[in-house]
Amino acid sequence: MTGTFKANNSYNNFLLLLYGLLLKLPMFLHPEVPKPQKIDGFLYKAILNWLHPVAAGVSFIYPLIAFILLFSQAVYFNKLVNDLRIMQRPHYLTGMSYLLITSLFTEWNVLSSPLIINSILIWVWSKMSGLYSDPKPKTTLFNIGIAIGLGTFFYFPSIAFSALIIFGLAITRPFKLAEWLMALLGIITPYYFLLALVFLTDKWKGYKFPGFAVTAPVFDQSRWAYLAIIIVVISSIIGIFYIQQNFRRQLIQARKTWNLTFLYLPVAVFVPFVNATHSFEYWILCAVPLSAFVAATFLYPAKKSFPAALHWIMVAFVIVINYFV
Helix, strand or coil, rough: HHHHHHCCCCHHHHHHHHHHHHHHHHHHHCCCCCCCCCCCHHHHHHHHHHHHHHHCCCCCCCHHHHHHHHHHHHHHHHHHHEEEECCCCCCCCCHHHHHHHHHHHHHHHHHCCCHHHHHHHHHHHHHHHHHHHHCCHHHHHHHHHHHHHHHHCEEEHHHHHHHHHHHHHHHHHHHHHEEEHHHHHHHHHHHHHHHHHHHHCCCCCCCCCCCCCCCCCCCCCCCCCCCCHHHHHHHHHHHHHHHHHHHCCHHHHHHHHHHHHHHHHHHHHHHHHHCCCHHHHHHHHHHHHHHHHHHHHHHCCCCHHHHHHHHHHHHHHHHHHHHCC
16 A cells, blocks of 8 residues: 555545545444533534534434544645655655554544644644745734634644744744734634623623643553554654655755644644543644654655555554454
8 A cells, every 4th residue: 555655646535535434434333422521612512512413313424524524634734745845755645644543543533622623733734834935924824823723712722732833933934023923913813702702792701711731641542552652653753764864855945844843743742731631532633743754654665565564564453453452
């Protein structure tokens, strides 16, 4: 499969769809109803309340929406990686890696608030990557801020990704206070309209401002899942090694994008630590940068046997975790 997705052919979109359906077949065989947590935002809870009457008669509606989100994120992120030219050549390995990694953990195939947030964060990452040559950076930063602000309405701890704006600005552009203020204004704007709506509808007393709690995440996983985590981490480290080897050969824009991606991961890792609910589904925020690193592991090795073997080992883990554990 790695050889197939190394090519940049248009029909690979269809093959990627089939690949994703095969990997994620268990989520359709055993549909899981998402359960909102206290930390989830009101927009996510509103979506679940709206879907509940429909899902009562059509149980697979939740996994169907989750799969559409996962597949669209894989295709979109793969396209962005190719368009930004941060790897040696265009391919479909990033999308393949995203679908593969998210299939290793059953919690990542549930319609959760972090899964929805991933679509927003991929867009934010793409806009931050283009700031280096953006002719209208203030407008872009304001839109990025609005996206982060709206994202907190689905999952409040995603406010931590405001740090990505700070790091991204420090990496991609010289310091200009006006640009930093525009990003801050963008984050505040959705809350301005929300609070105005709450005040005008006289729901001020019943409104509870979303919060967060600093806690240590609790892992309640099988041994197979722990082994899967180790494989993903090792694959990512190998990918980062290959990326560093090719770093000096790349354009400045590509280097800045990779630096932003390296910063994306620690921010995503940090988010579950400001989460009052212990659930592994919130770690799906790490899947986006990890899929880029794992894709490099599949792309760069001279010997084709190593990426192929690694791929089928990960597929074997998907089968065991989803069908036998």
